[in-house]
Amino acid sequence: MDLICPAGSYPALKAAVDNGASAVYFGFKDATNARHFAGLNFDRRKAEKGIDYARKHGVKVLCAVNTYPQPSGWKAWQGAVDLAADMEVDALIAADMGVLGYASDTHSALNLHLSVQGSATNYEALAYYQQQFGIKRAVLPRVLSLAQVEHLAQHSPIELEVFAFGSLCIMVEGRCYLSSYITDESPNTCGACSPAKAVCWQETATGLESRLNDVLIDRYKTDEKAGYPTLCKGRFDVEGSVYHAMEEPTSLNTLNLIPELKQMGIKALKIEGRQRSPAYVAKVVRIWREALDTAARNPDHFDINPEWNNGLLELSEGSTTTIGAYHRSWQ
DSSP states (O other): OEEEEEOSSHHHHHHHHHTTOSEEEEOBSSTTSSOOOTTOSBOHHHHHHHHHHHHHTTOEEEEEEOSOOOGGGHHHHHHHHHHHHHTTOSEEEEOOHHHHHHHHHHOTTSOEEEOGGGOOOSHHHHHHHHHHHOOOEEEOOTTOOHHHHHHHHHHOSSEEEEEEEEEOOOSSTTOOOTTHHHHSOOHHHHSOSSOGGGEEEEEETTEEEEEETTEEEEEEOTTSOOOOOOGGGOEEEETTEEEESSOOOOEEEOGGGHHHHHHHTOOEEEEOOTTSOHHHHHHHHHHHHHHHHHHHHOGGGOOOOHHHHHHHHHTSGGGOEEOGGGGOTTO
């Protein structure tokens, strides 16, 4: 299985390449990708430099143009597709049908992957995207059980990619507008959940507080690790009890599912985290490369090295991990 790794910056791209990525994925410095944060992403010069470095090491490069264009901004999305095609990336990751249609009509040689933002959860949808736009692969949403993934893999007309490690978020995936309720911006339209300009940290007598557009999201005790403030993972007072009312901060970790996913025919495993540091990327990719190589050498007796899980736990949200929806036996 391919290991698809995040590249939010050139140093992160190098870290992914140097530690065993099969492919890296990146976005441009604008709202055309779902990680539009200051200091992240690539202009043309950096993208070409990154593509050159990756290819010299035998690593593929995928470009994410996976937000939803607004009526006034179509040219930006059109330009991003043109630029990706001009640089001959190995595939374009997109979700919006207009973007997919433009890419398939204008750049017939450009491989298309359906982004997780597309939220395709059945093989009829995958077949539709394949017939209409010629997509070669789809990234499955993190809302499916393992049985549902297997069912899709048995019937899908295209390659499937699933998330292996990284932050989880409120679903339906690719349709999150939560942060726009208090910041007027969301991942769908502006590429940023909790835009940095709306984030505020403040030390108070009762602990470190994080706010989003002046709305209190969380308050941390001195021994707690503070997380980036997102509305879905805030702690709120609900009928007198303060807790994570919508979702607890945790990270997906599917190391123990590697043999099953491989047997199903899953083509690629994705590491989430274009907003993460190069050091984070290096460590996560190194662990996953070692795990995948170990599984490939001895597929019938794959044992997880405890150091792998310990290493990933140190980098996980809330210092906890889960296999998320994969374990839902009732689905």
